[in-house]
Amino acid sequence: MKPSLQLKLGQQLTMTPQLQQAIRLLQLSTLDLQAEIQEALESNPMLEISEGEDGAQDTEASSDVSEPSDPEFNSAKESTETNLQELNTPETSPDNNQSNEMDSDWNNDIPDDLPVDTNWDDIYTSGPASSGSGSDEDRDYERGDSTGESLQEHLLWQLNLTPMSDRDRVIALSIIDDIEPSGMLGNPIGDIAEGLNQEQEMLEDPVELDEVLAVLHRIQQFDPVGVAGQDLAECLLIQLRTLPTTTPFLDAAKLIVKDHLALLGNRDYKQLMRRCKLKEAELAEVIGLIQTLNPRPGEQIAQADTEYVVPDVFVSKKQDRWLVELNPDIAPKIRINAGYASLVKRADTSPDNNFMRDHLQEARWFLKSLQSRNETLLKVASCIVEKQMGFFESGPEAMRPMVLHDIAEEVGMHESTISRVTTQKYMHTPRGIFELKYFFSSHVSTDAGGECSSTAIRAIIKKLVAAENPKKPLSDSKITTLLEEQGIQVARRTIAKYRESLGIAASNERKRLI
Incomplete structure (x- = not known):
């Protein structure tokens, strides 16, 4: 083949690192964004958390910080600032005199020598200080509420308090291991007996089916009531047997659960009234009693961790106008450390200066990406509220049909950008908390x-x-x-x-x- 030169015209989209970072932050949920900000704080020494009014970022102070005279940095900085407002840094830099005084006071508090029988941990507590003003009781309560014991652990705790022979205890352990999280027995007792007979090391004599059944009846007396039922009918019967004998319609409820549970499930009330010889009002009382029972008693112990939705946007009505505001608590307020930024020198090409200059550049890009994310989210949320005004005034029945293209045209963005903004983002309204995707429908x-x-x-x-x-x-x-x-x-x-x-x-x- 003969080599040749060809001239072609084409279009190609080149995504800069700044644009890639902005798009990635745009599609993150609230929890993911908090993790991303925390990772940036740990990896970039130029970033710090701003606290109180002194943490407010100021554009003028940001311009006072000396910037490196790198042409590539300056051109990237100008291109990034096209559609974004300048994020700010604190006006004041660290006071060296004040820091020296603090260091001297801290050094004076340290004793020259520690007593021989004193440990370091007794004088200086190790580990980071806990944030928040809650008391120890509150923290213990939250910690204990978030990590609960499993159903098996709860049953084993009761088994250890129950007097039982070693042989029965082995059988009970096998039964407890076979109980599902719902509280129902996973396998028939015949399979449990067969599995125990295969373990010749733990049991000398073969296990009879009656032995397993006897131990099962003892476990069925454990808490929660109704645990270890072989089927739904037995689970409900265990709970009915614990009720006082004076409970109205208790016998009729036991009869329906034991012999006519299928008819109750099919809601064949006429057959139930005929077979149980009950009137309509009496059958209603019996069904009400059965509905008080728990068909999944194990879930009372093995509860899943509660997940709370943190809204990204607040919508409220003030003076006959609907206002849209960003949630200020969804992410920590961060800023550029003015003390470190002032150490960056323009004409210095040393490795240390390059290190600080690169991290200063990354910090500014990160702050601008966060600002861009907030502006885009607020713009899209405001447009949604404007178009779905009927929903906020009258409820879901007044919801208007809306697709991503409608919002994209209104705010002048691509549909993919609108899709990223509305995914896993939530809006707090007087009618409840909704995902932004909820307002889009055919x-x-x-x-x-x-x-x-x-x-x-x-x-x-x-x-x-x-x-x-x-x-x-x-x-x-x-x-x-x-x-x-x-x-x-x-x-x-x-x-x-x-x-x-x-x-x-x-x-x-x-x-x-x-």
């Missing part, structure tokens, strides 16, 4: 030629189901007819899809007794 045509949001249709379905007759719940076809009367054309299968997304059961499963 549309359904109406008879009047307009459009209705799918979120509004879900709200209407939820309202219709809440107001239905419990004896005659609304079917999907009936809900479709009711929506058509309001001018909304929706297929029955669409109603079923919306109903399932709301967690609403079918009409035959929603039937109730009065």
